[in-house]
Amino acid sequence: MTTGPAAKPGELSVDVVIIGAGPAGLTAGYLLTKAGKTVAIIEKDERYVGGISRTVEVDGYRFDIGGHRFFSKSKPVVDLWNEILPDDFISRPRMSRIYYEGKFYSYPLRAFEALRNLGLWRSTLCMASFAKAQVFPNRNVKSFEDWTVNQFGHKLYSIFFKTYTEKVWGMPCDEMSSDWAAQRIKGLSLWGAVWDGVKRSLGLNKKPNNGMQAKTLLEEFRYPRLGPGMMWEAARDKIVAAGGQVLMGHSLRRLAADTKGGWRLHATCVGGGETVIRARDAISSAPMRELAARLAPVPGTVLDAGALKYRDFLTVALKVKSKDLFPDNWIYIHDSKVQVGRIQNFRSWSPEMVPDQDVACVGLEYFCFEGDGLWASADADLIELAKKEMAILGLCDPSDVIGGSVVRQEKAYPVYDEGYADRVSAMREELEAKHPTLHLVGRNGMHRYNNQDHAMMTAMLTVENILAGERIYDTWCVNEDAEYHEAGNEGEVDLPRVVEHTADDRAAALSSMRGVPMPVSQSAANTDRDAA
Template sequence: MVNGSGASAHDGQDIDVDVAIIGAGPAGLTAGYLLTKRGLSVAIIEQDPRYVGGISRTVEHEGYRFDIGGHRFFSKSQAVVDLWNEILPDDFIQRPRMSRIYYEGKFYSYPLRAFEALFNLGVIRSGLCMASYVKAKAFPKKTVRSFEDWTINQFGQKLYSIFFKTYTEKVWGMPCDTMSADWAAQRIKGLSLGAAVLDGFKRSLGLNKKPNDGMQTKTLLETFRYPRLGPGMMWEAARDKITAAGGTILMGHAMKQLAADGQGGWRLSATRADGGESVIRARHAISSAPMRELASRLHPLPKTSIEASDLKYRDFLTVALKIRSEDLFPDNWIYIHDSKVKVGRIQNFRSWSPEMVPDESVACVGLEYFCFEGDDLWAASDEDLVALATREMEILGLARPDQVIGGVVVRQEKAYPVYDDAYAANVAAMRAELESTHPTLHMVGRNGMHRYNNQDHAMMTAMLTVENIVAQARVYDIWCVNEDAEYHEAGSEGDAAGLPETRAPHIAPPHGTPSADQAAALASLRAVPTPIKPAKAA
């Protein structure tokens, strides 16, 4: 149980449960909630001493609430939508969707509306963009290995350099030609410049009055649901339901070791800030911890710990500024493609929910800086970061320094799993070993699977894992979640009813040549028989 301060009644004691869960983010809390509904006992450890929700938490400072990264509640899975409604039935609001790109003093719709973009760029630059696009379509790169290759093939060199290269390298801190093409395929697949330009001309002639969103056969959501006090409201409600059902949540507990007990079960030890330790014994273990951290804390140490140690993550920090102004811009957020500033994205918290900003005369914005833990930005003092954010708002023409009346900094470790050339082979090797040697260990969520999943995808991996635990068999292959790699804000909410179809285990071919051990791991994985199809519910 959790008391009001976030401490646990079980601190320093041994706990015996059916399932131990590492991490109280969307995946961990979804698993905990569904397991307790099915009558199983759970214990969850969470490193943060105060907040649940992981990167989907909502931080509060002086009555102002900050969303860490921006989380629209939209899913094509009706099962996920139903679960959101079940956990938080009365606190969703409907919000308009708007996000734009800022480049050289002008705003561009996101996703790109090609006709608008070409108009804003001017005749000469637009002509160069179109010529570059035609060239890319006529003579595409035959070998597509990197983000750069994929995006140039899709949009041409010129538009790639304007709208993708600067921002992407700012976010990831690495050259685009070293990033896996998987990233582009997952996040911007379905956007078509050619279709958008044709649609733009039709609109100019009055032949098409539908939104020009640059999508081929897909519609982009124009509104989304959002908890009125931020996404943390959802996960605080899930936490409360878990504890009310008898589950245990240990706040301020970091994983020390996850040891196999030799009988198919687990012993999870966790340390507190005061140096104390709690021990959880369980038949199953669910981990949403970063794969790299899990591998280093497993006992016995997995053979693929070397591959796991090569997995990389990108961190970021949010500088939330209170600005004396009723509002600054209507967007939920703005992508900053301008190289004159370090900020990558700016959130407008009132546009997410008016209730997150208690003073109607004050705007509250969050400037997001992408960095690596320990670099100059990460190590800068909060005072220096607030000053930097204030200067950059002035450079961008969005606010004057004399309007800023306060600020606070929130740091987020391991926000994004990095898709470099080696990540797919390293993930495949670790997955193959752990699935074959530890059938009662389950990896879920964004960092748990080293996969850039959205919140609803993370939840679905937990939902399928719960079904596998209850069935005592790997009925569902959770790695099929989000495998189609399509644009994640297209289509209609709840398009997919029920749980997804089970498919045979599959890992995307790694980019680059895997080592002999990695190749053997992949071969072993592909040899696993097709899982049993789940029985239909009565």
């Protein structure tokens, strides 16, 4: 499917060609057409734009792929959201909890509440385990498990940290670096939480007994009434209205540099055939390893970039004859009896996501690797698995399920494994040195675990660079001050300052990404490098 006017069948000539119609690609396309540039965007999906931020619709039911809260500290991002979708945002309460053995626990975890919910015997064991860890701590802390057990004791670690973390990342906690744990769980004090809870029970403390010193998560957020895909469909329509082109069902086959410093992109169309697009500048939000394999001439980094890895997931959406099963936007499943890692309640994101008021629609998220047993399972088998696990969790009766759908999302999370930083750095250095008109943007394009607003910002700065005809902004510094908790005021931060490209800038940018676990061996290597 081609959206927008074509120059001539099979061949186009534009100012900028963009690979991928996700948040980064569409943000770039919108701003470039607004500035008077001609653009063509290729997207391999035949139906949906938005990438991981798309909204899938089946029989009137809409599914958010992963859950996308529209909150950003970046004023330019907030202003752009309002410009593209001025009349369709709704304000939604934020609620996420942990579910363990039939009970809900606050998220972020409130230690005193957790001990109370666990009951006298189990909480006693947790406190005894914690006391043991305080008296006999592990002095050689290397892994996520080492750090967390030292902080909370083995019992609480096994209940609230181990199971979910291993589901998401597909690696044992004793193989994950302790650095990630220190960032992700910073500020939670078990002794502080218990003591606050005791004072609260005596009427001596009116503050929330969450034991947290870190900032709390935002209490409400904005959300498009028909899901995040509504934003990106509106962006697509505005691009087309301004004369741009969005070519659906087009996959990148080859991107070749021409002798004049521009680009010649070859895209394979669904059903056969090929489209060729000529452009001065090229923007890529395609996975870095895929871009490397399709560049011509083949860069020297292609073999290294080809080793970059990703974590995938799939959503099994179930329609259940019931009122809403729980009020949360999603719940985290910390239970080893089931494979599901998180369950969304689509009506809690927006009532308009679910057309039947007597039907609850939930999405069970399974984290996996593309091609493994879960990923390769038939849709019918996955729906049966989801029904079975909902019953095990006590969340619904399988006989009340009246339908289901499966949505697979490949390359959802870039993996920060051994050597990934060197591969990304080498790829970046080579492209910036040899191809200044090729720009990498977005989560997969830069192999960075960015939020939606950070991905948009990389595109916004890239557009400024293209319009200026030189790299005046370092897009790799976006998200360098990222925090795990969403906090602060919306739109309080403006564009980053113009920066010079230095080795220290590049190293800082690569080391400042949103928290993702690294292997213990990689963390040790980083420590040795820093010491040297």
